[in-house]
Amino acid sequence: MNPLTIEERQKAFAIPKKQEVIERQKLPVRYHVEDFPIEDRPRRFLQAFAAILKHSNYRFVLDHYIRTSAKCSRCTVQCQVYEATKDLRDIPCYRSEMLLKVYRRHFTVAGLLRGRLTSDPGLTDEQIQEMARAFYDCTACRRCQIECPAGIDHGLVTHLGRYILAEIGIAPRALVVSTREQLIGETKNTSAIPLPALTDTIEFLEEEMAEIKGVEVKFPIDVEGADYLFIAPVSDFLMEAETLMGIACVMHAVNASWTLGTNNYDAINYGLFYSDHVLEKVLLNMEKEAERLKIKKGILIGECGHATRSARGYYNTYAKRYPLPIINVMEYTWDQIRAGKLKFDRNMIKETVTYHDPCNIARPGWIIEQPRNIIKYFIDDYVEMSPSRRNNFCCGGGGGTVSIDEIRPYRTTIGGRKKAEQISKTIKDGKAHYIIAPCANCKKQLRELIEDQKIPSTLVGLHDLIYKAIILSDDGVAWHDGNN
Amino acid sequence: MESWLEFGKGPLFRLCFALMVLGLLRTFSFSLLGIIGAYRKAGDKIVPWGDLTNKTISWLIPLGHLWKARPVYSFISFIWHIGLILVPLFLAAHVKLWKASVGFAWFNLPQRVADILTLTTITAAILLFVMRIGSSEARILSRKQDYFWPLLLAIPFVTGFLCANVSLSAGGYEACILIHIYSANLVMVLIPFTKVAHCMLLPLSQYVSGLGWKFPRDSGDRVAATLGKKEMPV
Numbered sequence: 001m002n003p004l005t006i007e008e009r010q011k012a013f014a015i016p017k018k019q020e021v022i023e024r025q026k027l028p029v030r031y032h033v034e035d036f037p038i039e040d041r042p043r044r045f046l047q048a049f050a051a052i053l054k055h056s057n058y059r060f061v062l063d064h065y066i067r068t069s070a071k072c073s074r075c076t077v078q079c080q081v082y083e084a085t086k087d088l089r090d091i092p093c094y095r096s097e098m099l100l101k102v103y104r105r106h107f108t109v110a111g112l113l114r115g116r117l118t119s120d121p122g123l124t125d126e127q128i129q130e131m132a133r134a135f136y137d138c139t140a141c142r143r144c145q146i147e148c149p150a151g152i153d154h155g156l157v158t159h160l161g162r163y164i165l166a167e168i169g170i171a172p173r174a175l176v177v178s179t180r181e182q183l184i185g186e187t188k189n190t191s192a193i194p195l196p197a198l199t200d201t202i203e204f205l206e207e208e209m210a211e212i213k214g215v216e217v218k219f220p221i222d223v224e225g226a227d228y229l230f231i232a233p234v235s236d237f238l239m240e241a242e243t244l245m246g247i248a249c250v251m252h253a254v255n256a257s258w259t260l261g262t263n264n265y266d267a268i269n270y271g272l273f274y275s276d277h278v279l280e281k282v283l284l285n286m287e288k289e290a291e292r293l294k295i296k297k298g299i300l301i302g303e304c305g306h307a308t309r310s311a312r313g314y315y316n317t318y319a320k321r322y323p324l325p326i327i328n329v330m331e332y333t334w335d336q337i338r339a340g341k342l343k344f345d346r347n348m349i350k351e352t353v354t355y356h357d358p359c360n361i362a363r364p365g366w367i368i369e370q371p372r373n374i375i376k377y378f379i380d381d382y383v384e385m386s387p388s389r390r391n392n393f394c395c396g397g398g399g400g401t402v403s404i405d406e407i408r409p410y411r412t413t414i415g416g417r418k419k420a421e422q423i424s425k426t427i428k429d430g431k432a433h434y435i436i437a438p439c440a441n442c443k444k445q446l447r448e449l450i451e452d453q454k455i456p457s458t459l460v461g462l463h464d465l466i467y468k469a470i471i472l473s474d475d476g477v478a479w480h481d482g483n484n
Numbered sequence: 485m486e487s488w489l490e491f492g493k494g495p496l497f498r499l500c501f502a503l504m505v506l507g508l509l510r511t512f513s514f515s516l517l518g519i520i521g522a523y524r525k526a527g528d529k530i531v532p533w534g535d536l537t538n539k540t541i542s543w544l545i546p547l548g549h550l551w552k553a554r555p556v557y558s559f560i561s562f563i564w565h566i567g568l569i570l571v572p573l574f575l576a577a578h579v580k581l582w583k584a585s586v587g588f589a590w591f592n593l594p595q596r597v598a599d600i601l602t603l604t605t606i607t608a609a610i611l612l613f614v615m616r617i618g619s620s621e622a623r624i625l626s627r628k629q630d631y632f633w634p635l636l637l638a639i640p641f642v643t644g645f646l647c648a649n650v651s652l653s654a655g656g657y658e659a660c661i662l663i664h665i666y667s668a669n670l671v672m673v674l675i676p677f678t679k680v681a682h683c684m685l686l687p688l689s690q691y692v693s694g695l696g697w698k699f700p701r702d703s704g705d706r707v708a709a710t711l712g713k714k715e716m717p718v
Contacts, residue, residue: 047711048707048711051706051707051710051711052703052707054706054707054710055700055703055706055707055710056699056700056703056707057521057522057525057526057695057696057698057699057700057703058696059518060514060515060517060518060519060521060522060692060696061518061522061692061693061695061696063514063515063518064514064515064518064685064688064689064692065692067511067515067679067681067682067685068679068681068682068685068686068689069679070630070679070682071622071625071626071627071630071679072554072557072561072622073554073557073619073621073622073625074553074554074557074558075553076554076621077553077554078553088620088621088624089624091621091624091625093625094624094625097625145693147549147552147553149543149546149549149561149686150682150686150689151539151540151543151686151689151690151692151693152689152693153693153696153697156693156696156697167707167711167713275704276699276703276704276707277704277705277707277708278704279699279704280699280701280702280703280704280705281704313697314527314528314699316527316528316530317526317527317528317698317699317701318527318701320527320701364532364535365532365535
């Protein structure tokens with residue numbers, strides 16, 4: 001990887017906050033944080049830590065990690081943040097040790113005894129400040145876990161560290177404000193899109209599809225008893241019109257029974273990034289909507305990695321009244337192709353395409369081959385990035401950091417540096433024109449990355465290209481021949 | 485000297501061995517019970533057991549991982565572990581002692597193979613130690629025990645090798661065997677209380693990380709209630 005220039009370093013590490021705010025909050029981190037009491041922060045951190053340990057499943061994990069961590073430093077070559085900064089504090093194992101150290105000192109008998117014997121005062125506010133920096137420099141991509149011989153999931157430790165910090169008021173304002181709007185705001189979504197604006201957008205998209213495709217394609221709204229409740233990351237309605245139109249065309253072509261819900265049209269769940277409590281609340285709202293609409297078969301999540309992971313991983317953890325399967329729209333589309341229900345114009349996409357695996361759906365091995373199968377079904381010229389699939393590089397905006405606009409220089413200089421190099425190499429080797437990133441977070445980050453790093457390519461969603469190439473029959477009846 | 489030797493081989497060995505076995509069983513049980521407890525408390529019971537098992541096997545026989553990250557270090561570490569596991573368990577002299585003590589035994593390594601493994605283990609110990617002190621990345625991660633272990637583990641191997649090749653330990657055989665026995669006893673006592681406990685815990689690691697992501701239902705509410713923040717919306 002090319003080393004950082006002095007200018008890049010200055011730009012990436014600049015803190016866009018007033019000095020008075022940093023001093024008032026005693027928090028020299030790049031992201032903005034809402035004011036929260038700073039007195040007695042170590043004690044409150046330990047209280048929150050204790051409460052979380054008491055009511056969750058984390059304790060045995062930390063016990064196991066402090067016994068097995070061998071400090072082998074193999075994770076140094078897996079972490080793209082450390083590879084860019086070469087700051088030893090960015091080594092995943094070092095970052096995790098910040099929290100494991102607190103656990104060992106304050107929550108194990110040996111640590112408490114040693115603390116007494118050595119008069120060690122324990123957790124300090126400086127340690128908290130350091131954790132607040134470290135846990136948000138990590139993109140939570142979990143690539144380091146793949147090559148950890150001890151099986152330590154540093155992403156899980158980061159997740160827990162952020163949760164504890166959030167309980168004492170340290171969480172990026174960007175995430176907190178969006179979540180507040182989603183959970184108790186008037187619009188009930190993270191982008192604060194009012195319902196009338198949403199329906200206007202949907203009407204516009206329907207008109208657009210009628211004009212381009214010559215077929216009346218609808219986004220059904222509030223259809224009781226539909227098979228599928230479709231929930232996209234709400235930002236798609238602002239930024240990813242073609243993704244949504246592609247999805248609508250697929251649903252139209254297969255004559256699917258589906259609906260959007262007006263009480264909940266946002267799949268974004270920042271709880272996955274900073275609070276299990278938020279994670280649960282967002283998913284319970286999803287359950288309420290599915291129950292209100294008496295959804296029969298499942299919840300269809302739009303193109304989004306973290307929304308898919310949070311829903312698939314946790315909907316059935318929390319939603320006990322109305323359990324449903326969670327399906328990503330790419331899985332659904334591939335199933336329809338396999339069933340021979342979709343028809344494409346294979347001459348529509350002539351450019352070379354490549355595919356970026358979103359960490360949240362690829363790392364667990366959930367959605368890897370389905371999008372590739374879809375791409376290869378109607379596009380001839382496909383090149384693979386290397387590495388890819390479960391071992392992919394993160395876009396650099398993972399773990400919710402993409403939504404923190406004030407750290408864009410950091411994300412596109414440090415977090416996404418490795419990805420930018422990989423994309424440049426893929427373009428050079430395979431002359432890829434389209435980069436497909438089926439994830440709202442990855443799309444935003446990669447667009448900013450391409451722009452800031454001046455990489456000549458076009459970032460799209462998978463259904464954007466499906467929208468271009470799908471053939472809808474004139475009478476709106478689905479194709480069933482299955483031949484291409 | 486003779487009485488020290490007898491004590492080290494007899495009661496002390498039995499005590500240290502018992503401490504090691506019981507200590508490892510204790511830590512293993514904690515992790516295993518943790519996994520079971522997490523599964524029971526988890527809000528949903530869908531666990532990718534197959535995937536976690538595949539990952540576990542891939543790390544118990546880590547040949548596929550060696551070249552993927554820090555290949556030189558990984559290869560040395562692999563060689564190191566082979567010697568550490570095979571020589572103490574399958575050295576002919578050790579097997580004979582077991583046979584004499586408990587009445588049964590298992591196959592043993594040819595002496596020549598054991599000698600080669602011993603030498604590679606000693607070499608690996610030195611290299612791992614040098615690589616640890618020579619790398620700023622490893623240094624910032626290292627605790628005292630991380631430096632200590634390769635050196636401590638090398639002692640029984642060096643002295644064992646000298647004892648097995650009497651011509652090398654000419655005159656000092658008794659001292660060598662004494663150091664060999666006492667250092668091995670020390671190793672056994674320390675294993676359960678240090679990172680070397682991973683010798684028993686590694687088969688559980690992937691399951692621990694997998695189950696760690698399974699959350700109990702209502703845990704967020706209960707945390708908020710405990711912290712007196714139940715009424716704070718976000």
